[in-house]
Amino acid sequence: MIFYNPQLITDTDSATLFCVQNGTAFNQYDDHYSGIYLHLFNLIEKAIEQKENVSGLIEDYLELPYSGSENTDDLTAFIFYSDRMNNALATLRGRWGTYDPSVEENTLTTASDVSKQEAIQRYSYTTLRSFLEALTTIELD
Numbered sequence: 001m002i003f004y005n006p007q008l009i010t011d012t013d014s015a016t017l018f019c020v021q022n023g024t025a026f027n028q029y030d031d032h033y034s035g036i037y038l039h040l041f042n043l044i045e046k047a048i049e050q051k052e053n054v055s056g057l058i059e060d061y062l063e064l065p066y067s068g069s070e071n072t073d074d075l076t077a078f079i080f081y082s083d084r085m086n087n088a089l090a091t092l093r094g095r096w097g098t099y100d101p102s103v104e105e106n107t108l109t110t111a112s113d114v115s116k117q118e119a120i121q122r123y124s125y126t127t128l129r130s131f132l133e134a135l136t137t138i139e140l141d
Helices: 012-018 029-049 054-062 072-080 083-097 116-124 128-137
Strands: none
Touching: 012 029, 012 083, 012 116, 012 128, 029 054, 029 072, 029 083, 029 128, 054 072, 054 128, 083 128
């Protein structure tokens, strides 16, 4: 199941960053946070398998020098604990703070700018490159 909630995922960049695959819907920020970390880890593994220059992508998109190892754990931690990712996660944490689970998705009056179908499609096409691009362009709350 692809986790999508219009109260939490309000635009295409947040769909790229915050949509993750999980067996059940999240009901708290900490679980969602862990799911995003695992998703990023998997994106990095896939990029390495496809012979992408992951450290080059980090330096190009995050504009930070990377001198660590090419180990997936180290690369994931570097991106996940970067200032840009921390800002994006702070936005998500704020959205979880105002999240109302009693509101049905289809009854929201202030709907997300991205539909469930579009968010799921974006998720299926997300690469490390598109993830990093979204990280640099997301509008923070």
